[in-house]
Structure formats: structure tokens, C-alpha cells
Amino acid sequence: MLELRGVSKVYGRALALHPTDLSIARGKTTALIGPSGCGKSTLLRIAVGLVIPTTGTVEFDGEQLGRENIRSIRLRTGYVIQKGGLFPHLTARVNVTLMARHLRWSTKRISERVDELTELVHLPTACLQRYPRQLSGGECQRVSIMRALFLDPDLLLMDEPLGALDPMIRFDLQEELRSICQKLEKTVILVTHDMAEASFFGDSIVLMFSGRIAQHGTMQDLVNRPANDFVKRFMRAQRGLHEWV
């Protein structure tokens, strides 16, 4: 589904991402994890074309990402960020339908899709008429997920979608988000800094460290066959891990 070949990113003199290869299988959920500043968001931004890699290429469903096809590929990609990134001047409903309206979908088709997704993400209908500042953090994230899913994308990229939520709400949303992912059978990449969350969601886990991929494998692989010392230490540092293994 998604092939990153030798992508790297240099900001000024700092190497945010070393040349990296990554292959994401269709229909699978991949969790991207690692300490803060290790390049997770950079990798994700490269995948959605928000950041142009210094070297390397991105291939989306067999098509190489470039200037000409970037917009059509973005329409096939959903993107959710921490705290939602909702537009404060638009109601939840307009936030969700903005792109479909821009693409001149019919009103009927739009409202059907809104109903469908409202149900899927368990958003109270009343919330749709509110502005983001009138919504709770959890509601914002649900709206944000609706927006990402609206055009029925093939690939869903989520950058710490639950990172800013209270533990209780976070726990509920984790469950729901996983069931959404499973129900939709989409290719999902989810960034998190919490190993429990990663193993809960991820069919496979990409562990990053200081601008490199330290290991890409299943939870079992990472626990039982750590590729290097960093992986070993990182896994040990995650408390309560045994519950997930």
C-alpha cells in the first residue's frame, strides 16, 4: 500500500530522519512508536506529502508521490493529528464536510455520509452544530476522525490522535478507535508514544529511535527478539507490558 524508499529529512543542519525504508501492508494497522523527537511525525508527514523528503521516494498504491498527484493522493488519505486540528471558525459539521463540498458532492450524499460517520464514531448529533471551542477534547477527536474518514480514504494516518485526552476518555476512545479500524479494514498508521496503545492497535509495530527505525515487527518480535540494545531497553522501560503480551 505504502512504500517509503530511502526517505530522509534534513532540517537546517539537523538530520530529523535518516534514510529509511518502510513498507506498509494493505489493510493492516501499523503503530509507530518511539521517544519524543525521534522522527515519527516527520515520517508521517512525508507519507502524506506535507513534508518533501530530502532524499528518497514515496510510493502510494503503486504511484510515486509527486507534485502532480499529491492532491488526488491526499483525497485518498485521511489524516488526524493531536488535538484534532479542527478549524475554529467552522462548525463541526462544516469541518467534516468541507472537502466534500469543495468537491461538489450532492447535499444528499453529504448528509447521508455525515449520518453514517456520526454513528460510527458515536458522536452526539447535537455536537455537529457546535464550534470546536464548544466541544470537549474527546468530541473534537471524534469529529476529527469523521473528517479524516469522510471521503472514504484507503489510508488513514493518525499522529497521536489520543495524546491530549484524559486517561478515562482515552481508554474508551482506544476501544472505539480499534473497533472502527477493524470494521473499516483500512490501512492505518498510528503514531503513539505509549507501547500499550501500540500493541493494542498495531498488527505490527515500528519502533523508532533518533531518526531511524530500530525495529519493525510484531509485539512478540520486539519482546522476544529485540534487534539491538535500544529496543531491549525501550521495551523494559514500558511498565505493565506483560499484560499485553
Place this chain on the structure above:
Amino acid sequence: MFCRVALILLFFAAHTLVCAAQPVRIATKRFTSNIVLGDIANLWLNQSGIETEHRPQLGDTRFLWEALLAGEIDIYPDYTGTLLRETLVRQELEPFELDSALASYGLRMSAPLGMNDSYILGMKEDRARELDVHTISDLNRYPDLRFGFSTQFMDRSDGWPTLRTTYSMPHTFVRGIDHDLAYVGIESGTIDVMDLYATDAEVEIYNMRPLEDDLGHFPEYQAVFIYRADLATRAPDVPALLDSLREAITVEVMRSLNFRVVEGRESESQVAAAFLSGEFELENPLVLEEVTMWDQLRQHTKEHVILVLFSLAAAILISIPLGIIAAKLPRLGSLILGIVGVIYTIPSLALLVFMIPLLGVGGPPAMVALFLYSLLPIVRNTHAGLIGIPQPLSESADAIGLSPMAKLLKVELPLAAQSIMAGVQTSAVINIGTATLGALIGAGGYGQPILTGIRLSDTGLILQGAVPAALLALVAQGVFSLVERVFIGEGLR
């Protein structure tokens, strides 16, 4: 053949049209006697059926001279001494050479009007008596006397620079001050000596003693009308009509006319009309339109609002795109911000004056100056509003697939709207205030009563300009908060 006749007819029709569209334009300097002279010429030509237009207190000598050469105006009253010793001083002319010198500029001079409106130095009578000062030479006995000279007099080659050497004056306290404000200074005792015009009514009003020019420094300042030679073809009767005022206005007559304006609170045109009716057998009686304070207020409001509306609208139309470009292309952006920033630092008065060689006098150059002045707040706030959009929002707009244009219209501009509106509001308030300076280059507006008020030291008149200008600024603020309520959505409040 027929074609040729038709063409000639067409040419004449066009010619008449052009002539009809172009009245004879008279302008005057910023002091009362010059304005009265302008009104006399205005009414005098008018009552012989010539269409005229008078722009009172348009500017000082240099300004009117340039405007006359540029064809912005046709006639203004000037003084032979000023022409010889200031305007044309480099040519070192003798008085009899003045006619031919003017002709070389395409200008002509009317017959002398009969008054030598000389510069004189004056002191308060009681102070002069106390110090026993009668002549300019007597001033040298008191090196501590404080001089307040009009800014023109300070610079003019027939003014302070040469006066000082002629009399070897030792005085060190010599300040440039507006002529009308100098009277205020004399009255309050902050200055002792000032320059006067021989016809100033204030000589009487403030009880001033004119000091004798005992070394004969000042030349003759015979009042004349200077006009463009091409008037002789455009309005052939004008030269003879102006010449018919020969020797009609003596210093005493002029001073009494000035007195009626400054002390009697009559308008310059009323006084001019009274003078003409008394002096000549008029074929048509002079009818002056009654101009009430409300008429004037309406007129000034109209002029002021038009100045502000056009310049501000143009500034909004240009600045917002400039601000967008500045935000999108950082390198070009710093150039744009730099340029509008530099424009903003040009003193508004200077900016107005720079416009004159390009656009002449009146409304258009004032509008352009105000337009340039209004750019910075809007450009800068548009730029800041766009730059300040949080990265997650800008990234989300890209990620959902909006085109750059759709992103700008649907996301970025709405998010920057508050900042942009604040910029427009700042511009509007600055614009309304600065537009009062438009009167200095003949654009009218609320600056007009302020200028006149300063000249006649009439606080009431100054307030007639200042108060409406402040009110207009308040109204603008109110309008903008309404607009803001409409434009800034509920989500951002």
C-alpha cells in the same frame, strides 16, 4: 469638402467643450490679504461673465509658483519684491526686467494694484516705547530680544538671512514660527519682535509698532496678479480686466479690508464684493451666495469622506493581496513590508507635497498620499494574521486536500480576518486624521476650517474642523465593530 467642414465644426465643438470645462483657476497664499485679493479677482472676472474658480490658501509662494508653471492654476496674487528677491533671485534682475523674465516662463504680470505690501518688523507698542525702539537699527541695542519670524521669512533670501547681515544684528534667539501663531506669541510675550506685512490688520488689532527700515533693506513689494500668458487666448478678456484694477487698492484700503475679515468676522469674498461695489459702477450687482456654517460643514464632510473612502478602499484592495503575497513568499514579503514601512515613515506633510509634481493639487494627489499612508497597517496585519495561523491548522487544510486557493479562502483568510480587520480599522482612523492635512494642497475637507481658524486665530473655526474629524473617526470605529460582528464568525469570538 463636406468632410472637412464637418471636421472643422467638430474641432470647434470640441474646443468649446474643452474651454467650457476649464474655468480660470485662481489660487492664493495662506494669508488674509492675499486671499482677499484672490476673491477680488475672482468676483471681478466673474461679473464680466468669465467662469472662475478660487482655491483660497492653497500654499505658499514657492508652491503657487510651481503650480502656475505646471498649469495647475492660472492666476495668483504676488509681490514684485518677492519675485525679484526670492522666486527669481538667482537671475539678479532689476525691477524693469521683471516683465521679460516672466515672459520667458510663459507668464505675465498685471498692472500694479496700488499697494506696497512690504515686510516690516514690528514690536508691541508699549514694549517699543519702553525700550525706545523706532527703527530696525535700534534693535541692536538689545541683543537679548527674542525674534519670532514666519518660517518663510526665515528662509527667504530677502528675509532674515540678508536682513541680519544688512543690519549686523547680534540677536541669538531667532525662531521660525507660523505667521499667524507669531501674533499669539507676541501677545503672550514669549517673543518680542516679529515680521509683519504692511497690510496686516493685526498691526492695529494687536497694537503693533512697525519699525522703520532705516537702512532700506526691503525692496518694493508691489502687489500684482501673475498669470499664465496662455490665458490671453483661452480667456482673452482677463488681462484687461486685471489691469483695470490698477492702483485701486492702496495699503490703507487693503488694511481696512483685512480688518473686516480678521476682526469683523466677514468672509473674504463678502469683503471683496463690498470693495468692488463701492469702487466701481458694476453692470451686474454682485450677488454672493449665503454660505451658512451648516453648508460649509456639509461641504467639508463630503470632501473629507470622499478623500477617506477612496483612499481607504484602494488601500484595502491593494494591501490585502500584498499582505497575502508577503506571507506566502517570505523573501518578496520582507521587501514588500520594507517598502510599505518606509512609505509610512515619510512625514505625511512631505508625502502630500511629493504628490504635487506628479498629480497637481486638489483631491487626487491627497487621495494617493492617503492611500500610500494607509497601506502599512493593513499589509502588516494581513501578513501577521496569516503567519500566525497555528501550524496544525494550516497542515490540516493541506492534508484534507484543499487546493492552495481553497485553503486561502476557506481557512486562512477567515482565521486571519480579525487581524486584517484590526489593520483596516487602524488605517481608517489614521486616514481620517491625516486627511485634515489634505487642505494644505487644496483637497478641502475638515482641514479647511482648521487652516482658516489658525490664520484668523479663531478657535471656533478650528473646532469646526477638529470636532467633526474626531466624530468621523468614532463613526468609523463603530462601523468597523459592526462589520467585524458580521465577518468574524461565532467560532472565533
